[in-house]
Amino acid sequence: MPVITYREALRRALAEEMEHDPGVFIIGEEVAEYQGTFRVTEGLLKRFGPQRVVDTPISEEGFTALGVGAAMAGLRPVVEYMTINFCLRALDMIFNHAAKTYYMSNGQFPIPMVLRAPNGKGERLSAQHSQSLENLFAHMPGLKVVLPSTPADALGLLKSAIRDDNPVVFLEHAALYNLKGEVPEEEHLVPLGSAALRRRGKDCTLISYSRMAQVCEHAAGALAAEGVDAEVLDLRSLVPLDVEAIRDSVHRTHRAVVVSEATRTGSAAAEIATRVYEVAFDELDAPVEIVAGADVPMPYARNVERLAVPDEAAIEDAVRRAIWREGAPLPRWLKEQHA
Amino acid sequence: MPEISMPKMGDAMEEGTIVRWLKREGDPVAEEEPIAEIQTEKANIEINAYQAGTLTKILVPEGQTVPVGAPIAIVNGGAGDGSGAAPAAEKSLAGPPPVEQQPPARTPQQESVPPARAERAPAPQPPPGRGPQSERVKASPMARKMAAQHGIDLAQIHGTGPGGRIVEADVEALRTRGAPTQPPAGYPPARVVSPAPTSAPRPAQAPAPAAPPTGAVASERPLSPMRKTIASRLTESKQTIPHFYLTSDIDVEPLVTLRAQFNALQPEERRISFNDLVVKACALALPAFPPLNSQLAGATIRTMAGVHIGVAVALNEGLIVPVIRDCQTKSLTRIAAEIREKAGRARQGRLTPDEYSGGTFTVSNLGMYDVEQFAAVINPPEPAILAVGAIRDEPVIRDGKVVPGQRMRVTIAVDHRIVDGAVAARFLQELKRLIQAPLSLFE
Numbered sequence: 001m002p003v004i005t006y007r008e009a010l011r012r013a014l015a016e017e018m019e020h021d022p023g024v025f026i027i028g029e030e031v032a033e034y035q036g037t038f039r040v041t042e043g044l045l046k047r048f049g050p051q052r053v054v055d056t057p058i059s060e061e062g063f064t065a066l067g068v069g070a071a072m073a074g075l076r077p078v079v080e081y082m083t084i085n086f087c088l089r090a091l092d093m094i095f096n097h098a099a100k101t102y103y104m105s106n107g108q109f110p111i112p113m114v115l116r117a118p119n120g121k122g123e124r125l126s127a128q129h130s131q132s133l134e135n136l137f138a139h140m141p142g143l144k145v146v147l148p149s150t151p152a153d154a155l156g157l158l159k160s161a162i163r164d165d166n167p168v169v170f171l172e173h174a175a176l177y178n179l180k181g182e183v184p185e186e187e188h189l190v191p192l193g194s195a196a197l198r199r200r201g202k203d204c205t206l207i208s209y210s211r212m213a214q215v216c217e218h219a220a221g222a223l224a225a226e227g228v229d230a231e232v233l234d235l236r237s238l239v240p241l242d243v244e245a246i247r248d249s250v251h252r253t254h255r256a257v258v259v260s261e262a263t264r265t266g267s268a269a270a271e272i273a274t275r276v277y278e279v280a281f282d283e284l285d286a287p288v289e290i291v292a293g294a295d296v297p298m299p300y301a302r303n304v305e306r307l308a309v310p311d312e313a314a315i316e317d318a319v320r321r322a323i324w325r326e327g328a329p330l331p332r333w334l335k336e337q338h339a
Numbered sequence: 340m341p342e343i344s345m346p347k348m349g350d351a352m353e354e355g356t357i358v359r360w361l362k363r364e365g366d367p368v369a370e371e372e373p374i375a376e377i378q379t380e381k382a383n384i385e386i387n388a389y390q391a392g393t394l395t396k397i398l399v400p401e402g403q404t405v406p407v408g409a410p411i412a413i414v415n416g417g418a419g420d421g422s423g424a425a426p427a428a429e430k431s432l433a434g435p436p437p438v439e440q441q442p443p444a445r446t447p448q449q450e451s452v453p454p455a456r457a458e459r460a461p462a463p464q465p466p467p468g469r470g471p472q473s474e475r476v477k478a479s480p481m482a483r484k485m486a487a488q489h490g491i492d493l494a495q496i497h498g499t500g501p502g503g504r505i506v507e508a509d510v511e512a513l514r515t516r517g518a519p520t521q522p523p524a525g526y527p528p529a530r531v532v533s534p535a536p537t538s539a540p541r542p543a544q545a546p547a548p549a550a551p552p553t554g555a556v557a558s559e560r561p562l563s564p565m566r567k568t569i570a571s572r573l574t575e576s577k578q579t580i581p582h583f584y585l586t587s588d589i590d591v592e593p594l595v596t597l598r599a600q601f602n603a604l605q606p607e608e609r610r611i612s613f614n615d616l617v618v619k620a621c622a623l624a625l626p627a628f629p630p631l632n633s634q635l636a637g638a639t640i641r642t643m644a645g646v647h648i649g650v651a652v653a654l655n656e657g658l659i660v661p662v663i664r665d666c667q668t669k670s671l672t673r674i675a676a677e678i679r680e681k682a683g684r685a686r687q688g689r690l691t692p693d694e695y696s697g698g699t700f701t702v703s704n705l706g707m708y709d710v711e712q713f714a715a716v717i718n719p720p721e722p723a724i725l726a727v728g729a730i731r732d733e734p735v736i737r738d739g740k741v742v743p744g745q746r747m748r749v750t751i752a753v754d755h756r757i758v759d760g761a762v763a764a765r766f767l768q769e770l771k772r773l774i775q776a777p778l779s780l781f782e
Contacts, residue, residue: 254481254507285481286500286508325506326406326499 001182009151009183010040010116010172014078016187018048018318021076024162025052028080028116029154037082038118038177056312062197068097071113076162078189081117082132084171092138099142110165114158119147119171120211120261121309127297132262134210137169138271144168144192145238145268149211152179153236156190164192173211174290195239197249201231204255204319207272209235211265212259212310219315230319238268246272247279254285255322259315262291264300289318340409344387345399348379349692354378354402356564357411368414375411380568382659382695383688392416404503404564410576434780479507484509494561565657573716581755584714587767591730592745601781608679614704617677617727617749619780621702621771622666622674628766630758632699636719640757649698649718650678652685659685660718662698671781703755706730712748720759725770726750745772 004012025048026041032055056063060081078135081087087094094115098258113258125310128277137145144166148154154172161168198213199220206216213229213234220230220253233249235242250256253336260269273288294308320331345355368374373385374394381409382541388394399405444699476493478759479485482505486493489510496513498505562570563573594616602610625632625646633642645669649660663674684690700722705716715726728748735744748768753763 052508282484283478285479286504321501324501325508326503330410 001184003180004151004183005177006151006154006172006179006181007038007040008156008175009046009181010158011042012183013155013162014044015047017058017076017159017162018044018045021162023074025054025070025076025077026078026080027054027056027067029058029063029082031080036080038172038174040116040172041080041175044306046240050203060086060090061093064093065097067113067115068093068101071098071111071167072101072109072203076112076114078114078116078162081115083129083174083194084119085129085131086119087117087133092205092268094137094143094167095140099140101177102166103142111167112162112165113167114161114170114174115167116158116170117178118174120173120175120271121305122174124300124302124305125298126190126300130298131292133237134169134171134259135262135267137171138268139266142167143239145171146192147171147173147237147238148236149173149176149210149213149234151179152183152188153190153196153234155183157236158194160189160192161189163189168192172173173332175211176214179214190236192237193242195236195242195245196234197245198232199230201229202253203229203231204250204322205231205233205246205253205321206257206315207233207235207249207276208259209238210261212261215312216315218258218311219319222317223314223316223319228319228323235272239240241251241275243279246276250276250280251283254283255319256284256313257279257289257291259269259310259318260289260293261309262293263295264290265295267292286324287320289322290324291315292316296326341390341392341416342398342412343374343386343389343412343414345377345407347407348384349696350372352379352407352692354404354406358383358400360397361385361399361701364394364397366394368392368394374414378406378688380564382685382690382692384691386411388414390414390416418476427648456580464595476505481507482510485514494559526760534709563656565654565659569657569673572719576717576719580717582714582717582718582752583760584752584753584765585748585750585763586758587751587771589747589749589771589774590735590744591747591774594774594780595745597732597777597781609676610671611671611675612678613706613730613747614650614702614727615671616677616774616777616780617675617704617725618650618663618678618702619671620664620770621648621700621725622646622669623773623779624766624769625700626667627769628762630762631723631753631766633722633757634699635722635754635757636720643699645699646696647697647699649695649701649721651701652684653681653713654686654688659690659695660688660698660701661695662683664697677726690748701725702727706747712750714750715752717754721754723751723753723763726752 009197026044026054027129030037031041032045032050041053064079064087067079069076090244098111098113098115101111107189119134134145134147134148137143146157146160146161146168150155151289158170161170198217201220206220206307208216213232216232220232231249231253233245256273260267260271264270269290269292273290277284277286283316291310291314293310296308299305299308320328324331348355358376358378360375362368362374366389370389371387373386375386376383381540392414394412395415398413399409405411424543440587444563467755477498478493479500483493485507491510491513494503496509499509500506503544513579584617594613596612598611598616629642631639632646645665647662647664649662651658651660661678663669663677663681666674669677681690683696685695698718698721699726701715701718703724704727705713706727709729711724712728715724717724726749730747732739732746733744733746735746737744749767751763751767
């Protein structure tokens with residue numbers, strides 16, 4: 001299988017779907033002439049022309065509304081935001097129009113639309129440009145929320161998102177664009193709402209998505225050196241949520257740690273933890289742990305920024321807490337759990 | 340963040356229970372100032388802050404038991420430590436009122452205790468309304484499910500998860516043999532039992548699964564830490580030490596007379612008991628019998644330098660043996676005063692570990708309960724224990740005539756591994772001689 005980057009996988013998905021369906025077009029700031037802020041749309045203007053790769057002014061609400069209208073009219077717009085932070089100007093269009101029109105029109109107007117953007121922390125981009133906003137979208141009925149963590153998933157999920165007849169918020173992670181991985185040569189579609197088991201283990205399930213799924217895999221590798229066998233479940237989408245996969249995994253491991261880069265309060269991570277209790281209560285051997293971003297605006301200073309986002313060590317400690325038995329060293333914060 | 344952890348107050352101590360917090364979160368503490376009272380297997384002890392600072396976090400609530408070494412509190416040095424602890428004033432809105440601020444009248448069940456003592460009295464159970472968590476068995480849902488499937492009583496299981504929670508592996512271990520369970524590979528073995536260097540391997544700590552009750556059960560409660568220690572040490576003693584018993588019937592008529600004369604001249608607090616006299620007699624007799632002042636340490640017999648006599652004191656719940664050190668050098672009145680003082684504190688649960696450990700011989704007296712004679716269980720690693728019965732008026736034969744007499748029976752239980760019958764018999768003879776010629780005891 002060829003090895004390509006996450007960025008190249010996204011580009012391939014866009015190109016394949018534009019070939020596959022003439023109704024697919026791309027619209028956003030700097031997507032055409034500049035070839036994408038993160039170079040995802042590189043070469044597409046040349047290949048598909050300005051009718052289908054459309055640059056816009058700085059007007060998120062406007063071009064989102066244009067996307068909603070195009071979708072109502074039967075096209076399949078792929079709306080790109082430079083980063084997810086900029087879509088906040090368009091939330092009325094996303095929440096009240098993209099998410100609700102199908103329902104409020106009694107099914108007359110499906111909105112087959114993809115809203116793409118890099119989501120999550122960059123490097124010292126400070127509070128307004130480092131947000132993980134998936135929780136907002138997962139909260140809003142009518143939207144699907146997809147977050148790939150590998151090149152193969154970036155390809156397969158974006159293609160499925162474009163073919164889906166619902167508005168899909170497709171959240172890429174800026175820190176993953178250069179991640180390389182094997183991608184099938186043939187057509188590759190990953191159904192929305194199916195989690196991927198990244199690593200089998202028997203002691204504890206790490207439930208995560210997006211970049212944190214990668215970090216979880218690294219943490220699981222480090223824990224393996226201690227003899228701790230962690231399972232890693234990459235959800236790939238928050239809506240739909242693959243509760244079956246969560247249930248199956250926790251029934252095997254009896255412990256769960258939910259890991260997310262986004263801030264914790266009111267988060268999908270908290271919702272996932274609740275689902276674990278619902279579907280696996282009698283299987284649990286320890287309280288479900290949540291490792292999430294600190295409930296603070298993202299700090300600018302590098303040292304504090306690091307503390308605001310979960311890292312491998314935090315994940316490893318959560319697993320150690322979940323499996324802790326008398327006689328083992330006390331992991332960080334276990335004592336607070338005692339109290 | 341300097342942590343205060345559960346201290347190890349003696350070789351046998353593996354866990355301790357927080358009886359009460361004397362400070363609350365946010366309180367300033369001085370170096371060496373007591374911050375909490377803990378209950379070990381034997382006594383209640385105050386824990387002091389290692390350094391001056393602020394008690395920023397209480398990690399273990401009252402009534403909870405944690406292993407030795409587990410962090411129980413965090414004391415941050417100096418002001419403005421920035422640890423994230425909310426200011427004390429803020430916390431007091433949410434937290435329960437501190438012990439010190441409770442008016443004494445709030446604990447009606449302790450009315451008989453003077454208010455000044457109320458704070459210090461042992462409190463094995465947290466006061467009502469302060470800690471709902473103590474009675475409930477903590478077990479994970481998985482552990483509960485497994486226990487239910489296999490008909491295992493969770494109360495029989497020692498939890499090895501955080502905060503003593505019973506986890507699946509604990510149930511599994513009990514189900515498949517009662518073996519102590521192991522944490523995942525790479526971690527140190529769970530609960531390393533440190534046997535006293537002198538004693539034989541200890542029996543497994545895990546209690547046998549309780550047989551299902553055969554009749555109506557009135558109540559159930561977990562073993563107290565002291566009960567656990569008594570159970571394990573005396574089981575060990577009876578299972579590993581070959582006891583033999585010798586009884587001697589002693590004429591105590593002169594002793595009764597002499598004690599009455601002596602006490603008549605003393606103020607109340609300096610009067611001596613028969614038990615004090617027996618201890619003194621032992622102290623005088625023992626130095627001549629090194630085997631009875633020895634301990635078995637593996638393949639070695641260790642003869643101890645001093646005669647440290649333990650005196651069994653009955654408590655409401657269990658018993659404790661305060662030790663009077665170097666009795667061979669102490670006068671009768673000194674021994675009597677020490678026993679009185681230590682027994683008093685023992686009943687309040689306020690002995691320190693070094694006051695109830697390190698004995699070389701024990702005297703146990705049930706005479707006040709009108710027990711004629713009994714055989715006691717040796718308190719390891721000591722080689723023997725003397726059981727003292729009541730003083731009885733009974734007919735004795737003197738010069739061929741039956742006359743009224745006063746007699747007392749003592750029974751010594753001896754570890755035959757170290758002490759042979761003849762040695763113990765000669766000791767008993769010497770003890771009898773000393774008690775029957777009691778003036779020598781009043782030195």
